[in-house]
Amino acid sequence: MRNVNNKKAIRRLADKSFRAARTRNIIAVTAIALTAMLFTALFTLGIGTVENFQQATMRQSGGDSHGVIKNLSPEQYEKLSRDPSIEETADCMLMAETVTNPEFLKRHAELWYIPEYHYPHCFIEIIEGKAPESADEILMDQVSMELLGLEAKAGQQVTLGLQIKPRDTETVERKFTVSGVIKADPALNVGFGIVSGGYREAHADELTYTYHEDFANTGSVRMDVNFSNSFSIQKKLEKVIANGGYSTDEIEANANWAYISDGADSDPITTGAVLGGLLLIMLTGYLIIYNIFQISVIRDIRYYGLLKTIGATSRQVKKILRRQALFLGLMGIPLGLVLGFLIGTGITPKIVEISSYEYTEMEVSANPWIFLGAAVFTMLTLWISTGNPARIAAKVSPVEAVRYTDGGEPKQKRSRRTADRKGAAGGMAAAGREKKTTDGGKLWRMAFSNLGRNKKRTVLVLCSLSLAVVLLNSVFTVTHAFDMDRYLRKFVSSDFLIANAVYYQSLYTGSSEETVQEEKLTESFIKVCEGLDGFQKGGRLYFSVTAAALKGDRWTPPETVPKDDNGIVGRYVQGKFYPLNRRGNNYLASLCGMEDFFYDKLEIWKGESDLQVIREKLASGKYLLCSVFTDDNAAVEEDTVMHQPGDKIVLVCGDGQEREFEVLSLIKENYYGMTNRRKSEFLYYVPADVFQEMASDQYLMSYSFDVEDGRGDEIARRLESYTKTEEPMMHYESKGTWEDQFHQLSGLFTLVGGVMTLVVGLIGILNFSNSVLTGIVTRQQEFAMLEAIGMTKKQIRKMVVLEGLYYAGGTIVFSLVFGCAFSATILRMLTNGMWFMQYQFVIWPMLAVFPVLLLLGYAVPEMAIRLGKKESVVERLRRPE
Structure with missing residues (x-):
């Protein structure tokens, strides 16, 4: 047979067969969109939470600089700042040990000198006025001015009581003109006054470096450092100190703990949770996408056999299926990205609200990595899911394709037991034997046998449905493990x-x-x-x-x-x-x-x-x-x-x-x-x-x-x-404050787990519906033959409904066995490892959903067969294969 090497023809065949499978396409696009939605929601949740925690941590640590070298003399600063590895540095200095105004007892204030070019790194945002220039000018945050009984406007006079050094027994009072007002940081319960370099020069006599004598921060330089990147910050800081001729015993340096790249590998629990979430979503997507394409290949197996008859190669048949999968991905992924981002942006604030950064301004940015990561993982899931169906279509020979039936298998994959049969006569004799039975034609037995015709598809449907049930039960198990008494015992x-x-x-x-x-x-x-x-x-x-x-x-x-x-x-x-x-x-x-x-x-x-x-x-x-x-x-x-x-x-x-x-x-x-x-x-x-x-x-x-x-x-x-x-x-x-925080924590887990369960459950229902609908469509000739030998339409409908109920029953059994085992082992270990949880065996969520499964198993086949085309037995028998 001559192979046809015509890429244009292959593309045309792929596109036409793609347009012919409309039902398959709708279900596949929906499944891919749901998979992309799960990935996008997970990435939005992860990246959004990290971004907000990182931003809040930066604010609490004083800025977004990579690191800080503490308590330096001006001379030491000048020496270290010349290190070639440093991209930017600033010599920040505390101007007073304490601002003693009684208005600041509940929300204390600090007086700092920070170079103006360094304001953005310290999140200093001037909302009115300008930066201070002369020695008697100051920037103040709006809340501090309100505590002093002043309007948050520039040009006003403020008097601050200052204890310059820790051992000073007297307080110095100084008057300032407010040159500008800065935005109060919601992440900090601290007020700030920022003075100019002119103030630092005018009061240089009281800002002498004495840290080595009395550990006074006043007068010592806080050296904020930025490198070209945020990797291995601590090692870079230590190298800067060593290059300056000092040791880490003399000078202390710390990486900004907001930069997760400096210690991301030290949190295996978080890493494991993220990987577990990715694998769960990939498994969920795989279960439905694989089943969709496998059913599609089985349904069109004769078509692929005919293509090979006219010269298509196995590689070209694979390309046809891969091209169709790519089209479906391009259609479903964008919709999933949008829906997933909306869900993620809705859940992320709930996580930040219950964190220690409760008063942080929430913002979830449309980070490109969210969409890129979700799209890549969805396409990877799609590629893996279509691999085996593509191989089945590519390997089948033209003769096998014509003889292929649902639940059959290519000749190459069959057991070699037929080759061991002793002669044609033995084979004919075996074929001529009659099976004697008294109950072989019962509907319940026929329905059960039909499920075994394609065991792989049956297992996939059961796994897909059971996954949703087990996940639902797991969410409630973990939620019920939240122990308020244990939680409150730590704080109250x-x-x-x-x-x-x-x-x-x-x-x-x-x-x-x-x-x-x-x-x-x-x-x-x-x-x-x-x-x-x-x-x-x-x-x-x-x-x-x-x-x-x-x-x-x-x-x-x-x-x-x-x-x-x-x-x-x-x-x-x-x-x-x-x-x-x-x-x-x-x-x-x-x-x-x-x-x-x-x-x-x-x-x-x-x-x-x-x-x-x-x-x-x-x-x-x-x-x-x-x-x-x-x-x-x-x-x-x-x-x-x-x-x-x-x-x-x-x-x-x-x-x-x-x-x-x-x-x-x-x-x-x-x-x-x-x-x-x-x-x-x-x-x-x-x-x-x-x-x-x-x-x-x-x-x-x-x-x-x-x-x-x-x-x-x-x-x-x-x-x-x-x-x-x-x-x-x-x-x-109050105790009520901690109780509210506990309810927020448990409610958050229920929300996230509930959304995940809902989507996985929807995917499971789609998988089940697709299997039932495709089975009914592809078995029309079989049903016609059964009617021709005396079976009524009512009996056929009853048989199909029994198949659906068997799916539901199998899901119930599988869910009970696996769900209970998973709860008693993995979930027990998980909850026992959390200090505010106490494991409790929970089964009622599964029991509550089982009637829904039975209703689903009855309703989907019933509706599918009632809505089928009304054709006569002769028309269906005469339909070409």
């Missing part, structure tokens, strides 16, 4: 917690009786809370980081605590060793005085556990409790435990007096309810009166209280009004 130990606004910024220290006056909680606010309707009971918490220090020569570090080569005790943070903070020969400690209310909130890990005994012994003033670190699952990090029950320790009070205690019990840390929200290796708890003996009653950090059930929302509204109008420097936190 009482219904309400009130404190000074600085406490919620982790700025409370209790370092001295002078500074604590601006940090402490007022008794007037406590009295208001105790007078509220619904108030039950509460307690005060006193806290100081200077009231006591652990006497160094009376404490022996445990063997589990990390030490450096010199035997100095410390801890590792992100792989870097940091010595424990010391004051002379003693270790800095945090001392907490608690009232009776907190005893019921303690979670004892080791030591005395009877609360009444603990009360009595602590009241003697000879015992204390020691807090130990825990991980997200509330498991104690034993290598950080500094004491054991029964240890005798000596605390050195602020006035130099020493006091010996015995460690009565070790308690798990209550970070959000019973600390100043800073980590401390040595955190001790004593009764409030013992604390006041060692320090004073001025270190009142917070007050926690419980209320009657059902009164939380009302009391929250009262506190909100009071802190806005009466004591704006005070603030509160």
